Amino acid sequence: MPSAFQFQCLFILIFLAASKGETRYLEVRDAGEDEPFLLLSEDLKRELSAGQIYRRSLRCIDMLSIEGQFTFTADQRQLHCATFFIGEPEDLITIEYNFVNIDCQGGDFLKVFDGWILKGEKFPSSLDHPLTTSQRYVDFCESGNIQRSIRSSQNVAMIFFRIHQPGNGFTVTIKKTTNLFPCNVISQTPSGRFTMVIPHQHRNCSFSIIYPVVIKISDLILGHLNGLFLKKPSAGCAGVGDFVELLGGAGLDPSKMFPLADLCHSFHGSAQMKIGCDNTVLRMVSSGKHINRVTFEYHQLDLQETEMRKENSIEEFCFPSI
């Protein structure tokens, strides 16, 4: 090999080797140059995380749908106060006591309720909740030293409190965790779309919409096969282990609402119903033998739609009389 060619090959090899080394050095240099950015990123992260905790004061009657730290301080005697908590359908709500300054002996109380209760009507109903009514109340004055953090069984919870002495109060932190199979849900919005799945669980699940709505069920899969039920259509779904029912009423408790329709056969398509009630509930009853699923959409029924209610609607329930 001519010496010039050898020299060129060697030069190329050396250059390549040098460039690799230089690259590594640049990588190290880049890493070194990134360190200030990395440090800034950590500071940035700390700054952002510190500022991310939402804080505000609570009113006597209040509702919260976000995580954060909330403080109530009584400026006067407050005897009938409540705070409602609501999350997305897949959220579970955790209430953690940070600071409580109330006079339990003097008649103050601070109680967490697993669900919502309005005018004595509970959601979820007693039929659909694993705990008894008394177990759903957690009284700080009785168990505050033991249970500082309480998690709900569904996407809603609330606290009741009574404070006699001005200046007394409490601070709670609200966090949300994910529920893989939401069962009992109250919708935050008058419109939306949801799929409820009950996988081999013997339980009943309710989805409540506290608005007059048009609800459209697009997909229903119940475990039993179509056509194998020797059952009179007029008998409804009574006696069937797995079915979906639509309920309407003026209260919160699904067990006290009017049954408007029930579905006990799987279908794919669209079944629409206009329900002019203050509260509409889609409830799935599951035997636990199958995986049941229902997908539905809903949007608020406006006044014009309530007047045009001749088609595909239940007239005798909940619509305002003309």
Add this chain to the structure above:
Amino acid sequence: MRRVLLALLLLLARPPLAVALPATTDGSVPVAAAGTGARGRALWPPLPPPVQEPWRGRRDEPPLSIDLTFHLLRHLLLLARAQSQRARADSNRRILDAVGR
């Protein structure tokens, strides 16, 4: 004749006069004297003792609740949603401000 019979019936139906019972020094009425008249006969048939019912604790009280209309509840929901959106917008603004430095 009818009036005489009626008056006789009324006389027989009238309860006997109450007689002051001897009280003990502590104010209680001796058990032997209670429920008896001046002649020692029972005035009224003895009442059956009250049924010992289980103690009615907090479980039987109506559950703690609040009276709100759905209208007000929906209003609270609207406020909560608006607040949540404001908090999310504020959080996004701080993130973008920090990233843009």
